[in-house]
Amino acid sequence: MGGEGSAMAAITSLKNNRSLTSKRREKGALGGSxxxxxxxxxxxxxxxxxxxxxxxxxxxxxxxxxxxxxVFLLLLFVIVPLFWFLLQ
Structure with a gap:
């Protein structure tokens, strides 16, 4: 069946994120007064x-x-004649 690789990647990502949040809590980076x-x-x-x-x-x-x-007018005066030339 297809999709096993993406499911495994999702499980690994969730596991890694869970381990990171526990480390943040230990350091107290999110706490404070x-x-x-x-x-x-x-x-x-x-x-x-x-x-x-x-x-x-x-x-x-x-x-x-x-x-x-x-700048807009300069670009307009450059691009419009260029397209006119290319379309003829």
């Missing part, structure tokens, strides 16, 4: 800084859109 963690204090952004960040992000997005458009 956040009780003794100190939270960092970050400065609050002023409204002026937020406006500046918003403007900077808008400018960056606009520049990225222009770059994508230029």
């Amino acid at each position: 956040y009780a003794n963690i100190e939270l960092k204090e970050f400065p609050q952004a002023t409204p002026e800084q937020l406006i500046e960040i918003k403007q900077r992000l808008k400018k960056e997005h606009r520049e990225a859109r222009i770059k994508y458009l230029v």
Whole structure:
């Protein structure tokens, strides 16, 4: 019958995964507590800084859109004539 190799591979994979989870539990990688963690204090952004960040992000997005458009148009102007030439 066919499929014995794939069944054996599935059994082996399950066995290996089971052995890995037991090793993780022994090391305690998945356990722990956040009780003794100190939270960092970050400065609050002023409204002026937020406006500046918003403007900077808008400018960056606009520049990225222009770059994508230029690349698209260049590819379009190269590919369309190439197909036109190949189809004639």
